[in-house]
Amino acid sequence: MGEEQVTQEAGQGGARGRPCSVAAALGLVGEKWSLLAIREISFGNRRFDVIARNTGAPRDRLAARLRALEAAGVVVRRRYSDHPPRYEYELTEAGRELRPVLTALRAWGDKWAVDTPPAAFTHSCGHDLDAAMVCRHCGGEVGFDDLKLRVLAPGWTREGPALAQGT
Amino acid sequence: MGEEQVTQEAGQGGARGRPCSVAAALGLVGEKWSLLAIREISFGNRRFDVIARNTGAPRDRLAARLRALEAAGVVVRRRYSDHPPRYEYELTEAGRELRPVLTALRAWGDKWAVDTPPAAFTHSCGHDLDAAMVCRHCGGEVGFDDLKLRVLAPGWTREGPALAQGT
């Protein structure tokens, strides 16, 4: 009956690569169409048909992705009509907190993946949004060269798994 | 002979969904393993074997993804030895500018996708990186509710394609 089961390792358990929150995040929202569905919902388009049309996703894939996102706690599915049963989707807190990811991706895409931006955002200050990442402590814009990685996962270093020799 | 060809529509041309820089960006770097490969390269791991091991990607997939990323101008492949020919990868400017995307994804994953962060970054100011998005104009942190979408793509609105009736 059921179709696909949720196979997410989320980078935590039996994953084969480096334990990493990026991998874990992609395990939850990294499949094709997921982020586009989230984009539409964040635009206020809550209905299946509209999300399908505006993303271009095949309906069966979209249904599967929405279920996975619901299981991941990123969206909620709300019945807005019995008889016939009709549902709509909205973002949870976790889902809303994905908007910075979309913003970063959109900024990159605007610059490197399209000729002219197909959309823009007006910030409440009146200007077009031009987002920067700053450090909350010093307030300075994050230059990625003044970031030092500390690998906390045991058995791993920046260059890979520490050669296990003992246990 | 050849394997896969580059099928990227990049959200620009014949795409079926909303024209969108997010979709365009995902068309270039949204396939499985791509962002993890970029993560490793941004960590300074430039060699194929190391990237394969640390991401957990199947070698054939990784080879295909790296070629696509090279074609997209996100990485460059540099021969560091003839006889035998040996290559290493590094990020282009476009690739380096994906680091904010990774940072946003990592922040989200730290909070919503793992129990304890497997890595952290020390900012040059001495503190752990805690990144925020701010508007470059007003300097204020971006609250995503005080953002107003303007759809620039002709024929599209926030809720979808404008019903074509004329042409």
Next chain:
DNA sequence: TTCGTTGGTTTGAAAAACCAACTGACATCC
């Protein structure tokens, strides 16, 4: 000479994605 390293390619089977058509339970149009 044999082993290990490196950057892949090949192979064959399993999984996932795609597309178009279909379903039900209504509401609305003519």
Next chain:
DNA sequence: GGATGTCAGTTGGTTTTTCAAACCAACGAA
């Protein structure tokens, strides 16, 4: 009062993609 439309998906059949593991070629080291 039948025809058509809306909506949230399913279903079925085909095409693509992914995967794991083995293989390869060119060297360098032991």
